[in-house]
Amino acid sequence: MRIAVFGGTGLIGSKVVEELDADGHEAVPHSKSTGVDVITGEGLEGAVAGVDVIVNLTNSPTFDEASPAFFRQSMDNLVNAGRKAGVRHFVVLSIVGVDRVPELDYYRAKVLQEEILAAGPIPYSVVRATQFMEFIDSVLSWTTDGDTVRLPATPIQPISAQDVADAVAEVAVGPPLQGIHNIAGPEVFPLDELGRITLAAGSDHRTVVTDDTAGMFAVVRGDALTGTDDASLAPTRYADWLAAHQDTA
Numbered sequence: 001m002r003i004a005v006f007g008g009t010g011l012i013g014s015k016v017v018e019e020l021d022a023d024g025h026e027a028v029p030h031s032k033s034t035g036v037d038v039i040t041g042e043g044l045e046g047a048v049a050g051v052d053v054i055v056n057l058t059n060s061p062t063f064d065e066a067s068p069a070f071f072r073q074s075m076d077n078l079v080n081a082g083r084k085a086g087v088r089h090f091v092v093l094s095i096v097g098v099d100r101v102p103e104l105d106y107y108r109a110k111v112l113q114e115e116i117l118a119a120g121p122i123p124y125s126v127v128r129a130t131q132f133m134e135f136i137d138s139v140l141s142w143t144t145d146g147d148t149v150r151l152p153a154t155p156i157q158p159i160s161a162q163d164v165a166d167a168v169a170e171v172a173v174g175p176p177l178q179g180i181h182n183i184a185g186p187e188v189f190p191l192d193e194l195g196r197i198t199l200a201a202g203s204d205h206r207t208v209v210t211d212d213t214a215g216m217f218a219v220v221r222g223d224a225l226t227g228t229d230d231a232s233l234a235p236t237r238y239a240d241w242l243a244a245h246q247d248t249a
Contacts, residue, residue: 003027003172004047006038006078007057011134012093015165016055016172025173031058038074041081048085054078054122055091055172060109063216067109075116083121089176090122093168096130096157096182096231100224104216114180123176129164130157130184130227133241136198139191140206143215147206149199150214151192157226158194159185160241163234184227185234191217194238201242 003020007013008029020027028047030036036043038058048054058074060067082090094110101107117124131139136158143150167183189197195208212218217225227233 001025001052001173002050003053003055004030004051005055005057006030006036006047007059008055009033010057010059011132011161012165012168013055013057015162016057016168019165019169020172023169023173038077039070041077044077044081045085048078048081048087051082051085051087053089053091053172054082054087055093055168057093057168060106063104063106065105067106068112071109071113072116075113075120079116079120079122087122089172090117090120090124091168091172092117092124092126093164094126094128094180095225096128096184096227097220097224098128101220103219123178125171125174125177126180127164127168127171128180128182129167130159130225130231132164133158133160133185133236133238136194139215139217140195140198143211144206149195149206149208150211151195151208152212152214152218152220153190153192153210154217154220155188155223155226156191156194156217157184157188158238159183159234160236163236167232167234182228182231183234184231186237188223188226189238197238198242201239201246 009031017027017029030047060070098110192210
């Protein structure tokens with residue numbers, strides 16, 4: 001199959017391209033660096049010519065109130081280009097529980113992206129993943145003040161980027177789901193405890209203080225960000241990922 005991977009040079013995209021190519025498909029990565037702009041439409045016509053599947057892994061440059069405009073414009077352009085090219089399957093990566101956290105601008109924007117896809121003319125699949133293990137350090141940095149990290153006890157079910165990429169690649173070469181496939185890591189942690197585990201593994205001397213008002217995840221209610229009952233559980237455990245990450249750091 002010939003597959004156009006938009007956002008194909010990023011964390012997940014580069015792994016998806018590698019996985020698809022290894023399985024004998026022709027995956028072509030597209031991004032601004034390759035001359036394709038999903039907002040202006042530059043390069044889109046050529047990027048989707050002769051393509052069987054579009055995989056959209058592009059992301060808004062901000063997580064604030066500007067993010068809905070990014071997803072609306074990019075999806076409108078991609079859906080229109082894909083329709084004209086006769087693309088048979090359109091895959092988007094989203095977030096588990098994204099429709100359960102309306103307080104976050106970025107989550108509302110991702111819901112909009114899903115809605116545009118579902119309402120469009122191209123058969124589609126949505127892959128929703130839990131929070132990436134690779135982003136935990138960034139989450140800690142958001143609420144760090146000196147040697148103190150403030151984190152809520154929000155339940156999190158982290159998944160590795162490689163496991164996400166494997167799932168996206170598998171869905172991309174399968175029949176359109178006309179719905180959502182949920183994937184999650186194998187373990188649930190309170191975010192504050194996950195912070196402590198992460199800092200200890202890296203010999204980081206910061207201290208985690210439980211603060212249910214701290215950071216963007218403070219607005220999450222209950223277990224909204226953990227895997228649903230029908231979620232496929234990925235194999236990589238956080239301790240194993242941490243060990244491998246420390247070895248390559």
